[in-house]
Amino acid sequence: MEQIEEKEIKTSPLATRGGSNSAKNRLFDEDRAVHDWYRFVLSFPPHLVRDYLGKWGVDGHKRVLDPFCGTGTTVVECKKHGIPSIGVEANPTSHFTATTKVNWSVCPKEILRTAREVMQTAQAQIQQEPLCFRTLPHDATILLLKDSVSPLPLHKVLVLRECIEQRGDKSRFPHLWLALAKTAVETASNLKFGPEVGIGKNKQDAPVLEAWYRTLEGIVADIESMHDLAPIPATMIHADARHMHQLIPNCSIDAVFTSPPYPNEKDYSRITRLETVLLEFARDKKELRQIKKGLLRSNTRNVYKEDDDDDWVRDFPVVQALANAIESRRIELGKTSGFERLYGRVTKLYFGGMARHLADIRPLLRPGARLGYVVGDQASYLRVMIRTGEVLAEIAESLGYKVMSIDLFRTRLATATREMLREEVVVLEWQGMQ
Ligand SMILES: C[S@@+](CC[C@H](N)C(=O)[O-])C[C@H]1O[C@@H](n2cnc3c(N)ncnc32)[C@H](O)[C@@H]1O
Structure with missing residues (x-):
C-alpha cells in the first residue's frame, strides 16, 4: 500500500466545541460514562451523534439505527438520552462490545x-x-x-x-x-x-x-x-449491513447515524484482532476469514473471487472512472503485486457494497427519515484521490435519497500529496418510494 502520512490541521466548522481537529474527535470528560468501557480507535465522538440527533429533533418517541455500529457510540449515546435504537455490526467482537455497553440491567x-x-x-x-x-x-x-x-x-x-x-x-x-x-x-x-x-x-x-x-x-x-435509563431499548443485531432489511420491521426507523468503513486499506478485523482471539470469536484462519467475508470490502485483504458488490456500480461513471484512474496509475508506475492489482477492484466493491446497503435499508425507513454517514476522503490507492462523501452522496441520490448537505467534520492533510482529506457527514433524507 502507498503510505500517505496524514497530519491534522486546524479548521473551524461543525463540532460544538474545540477548535482543533483532535478536539473534535475527542471524548469529552463528561461523556466518559459507558463510552469509556471499551473504545475503538476508529470511533466517532458521542458529541457528534448528539449534535445531529438534536438538530433533527430525534427524541424518545423515535427510533435510531446505526448499521455499522462498531463498539456502539451511537446506540450508547441514544440510550443515555432515552432514545430507542438498533445497532447492526458484522464483526462479532465489536458486536459483543456494543451489546455489553448497552446492557445496564445487571446487578x-x-x-x-x-x-x-x-x-x-x-x-x-x-x-x-x-x-x-x-x-x-x-x-x-x-x-x-x-x-x-x-x-x-x-x-x-x-x-x-x-x-x-x-x-x-x-x-x-x-x-x-x-x-x-x-x-x-x-x-x-x-x-x-x-x-x-x-x-x-x-x-x-x-x-x-x-x-x-x-x-x-x-x-x-x-x-x-444510569439505573433509570436501563429499560430504554437498544437492540444489537449481529449481521451484515448489506443484507439486513429482513431483520428489522419495515418503516420503523426515523434516523440513521453511522460511520461505515472508508476505502482506505485498513483491515478492520486487524484492529480488534487480539480481543477477537482472546474472546475466542476467531480460533483459526478459517473462522477469521468468515468474519472478514461479512465485512464491507474496504481493503484488498478481504477481496474474494465470488464478490459481486461491484455489480451495483457497474453503470456508475464516477466509480468506474476512479477505478480506471487507479488502474492506469498502477500500470504507469509499474506496480505489479497482487494487492496493487486489486486496488481498482476494491474501490468498485466498496462503493458497490455501500450502494447495496443503501438500497437494502430503504424499506426500514419512515418517510422523512434523516440519515448521517460519516466518511473520509482517501488517497491510499496510489494517491488517486477518492472523495468518498461526494461519491456516496451521488450513489444515494441515484437510489432515491435526497442529499441535504455534506458537512465538514474535520480535515487531515495528506503530507505526500499536500491535498486536504476531508472527513464529512453526508446528510440524506428518505422521502419514501416515489
Ligand atoms: C468506522 S467503524 C464504526 C465505529 C463506530 N461508530 C463506533 O462507535 O465504534 C465501522 C464498523 O463497521 C463494521 N462493518 C464493516 N463492514 C460491515 C458490514 N458489512 N456490516 C456491518 N458492519 C460492518 C466494522 O466491523 C466496524 O466496526
Whole structure:
C-alpha cells in the first residue's frame, strides 16, 4: 500500500466545541460514562451523534439505527438520552462490545462480588505457578500481530480468562469479559494505535488483574448512575449491513447515524484482532476469514473471487472512472503485486457494497427519515484521490435519497500529496418510494 502520512490541521466548522481537529474527535470528560468501557480507535465522538440527533429533533418517541455500529457510540449515546435504537455490526467482537455497553440491567453488587472472587482465584494461581506460563494454541497465535503481547502479561490474561470462564460464559457475565478485552489491549498488550494498529513498547510485565478490577469498578459505577435509563431499548443485531432489511420491521426507523468503513486499506478485523482471539470469536484462519467475508470490502485483504458488490456500480461513471484512474496509475508506475492489482477492484466493491446497503435499508425507513454517514476522503490507492462523501452522496441520490448537505467534520492533510482529506457527514433524507 502507498503510505500517505496524514497530519491534522486546524479548521473551524461543525463540532460544538474545540477548535482543533483532535478536539473534535475527542471524548469529552463528561461523556466518559459507558463510552469509556471499551473504545475503538476508529470511533466517532458521542458529541457528534448528539449534535445531529438534536438538530433533527430525534427524541424518545423515535427510533435510531446505526448499521455499522462498531463498539456502539451511537446506540450508547441514544440510550443515555432515552432514545430507542438498533445497532447492526458484522464483526462479532465489536458486536459483543456494543451489546455489553448497552446492557445496564445487571446487578452491580453481583458483578463486583464475582469480580473479587475471580481476582482472588487468579492471583493465587499466578503466585502458585510462576514459571508455568499459559499460551494460546498455535492456530490462534498465528492470527495475532507478531509480538502483540509478551509472555508474562499474556499468561496473566489467560489465567484471568480461565477464572472468569469458571464463573460463566460471555452471556452470563458479559461485563467481566468486556473488561478482560479492554485490559488485554490497554494494559497487557504491546499494541499501539494511531490510527493504524502497530507494535509499541515491549511490556515484560503488566498489572493485569488490578487494571481489570479497576475497569469493572468504573463499569459498575456507571451502571448505578444510569439505573433509570436501563429499560430504554437498544437492540444489537449481529449481521451484515448489506443484507439486513429482513431483520428489522419495515418503516420503523426515523434516523440513521453511522460511520461505515472508508476505502482506505485498513483491515478492520486487524484492529480488534487480539480481543477477537482472546474472546475466542476467531480460533483459526478459517473462522477469521468468515468474519472478514461479512465485512464491507474496504481493503484488498478481504477481496474474494465470488464478490459481486461491484455489480451495483457497474453503470456508475464516477466509480468506474476512479477505478480506471487507479488502474492506469498502477500500470504507469509499474506496480505489479497482487494487492496493487486489486486496488481498482476494491474501490468498485466498496462503493458497490455501500450502494447495496443503501438500497437494502430503504424499506426500514419512515418517510422523512434523516440519515448521517460519516466518511473520509482517501488517497491510499496510489494517491488517486477518492472523495468518498461526494461519491456516496451521488450513489444515494441515484437510489432515491435526497442529499441535504455534506458537512465538514474535520480535515487531515495528506503530507505526500499536500491535498486536504476531508472527513464529512453526508446528510440524506428518505422521502419514501416515489
Ligand atoms: C468506522 S467503524 C464504526 C465505529 C463506530 N461508530 C463506533 O462507535 O465504534 C465501522 C464498523 O463497521 C463494521 N462493518 C464493516 N463492514 C460491515 C458490514 N458489512 N456490516 C456491518 N458492519 C460492518 C466494522 O466491523 C466496524 O466496526
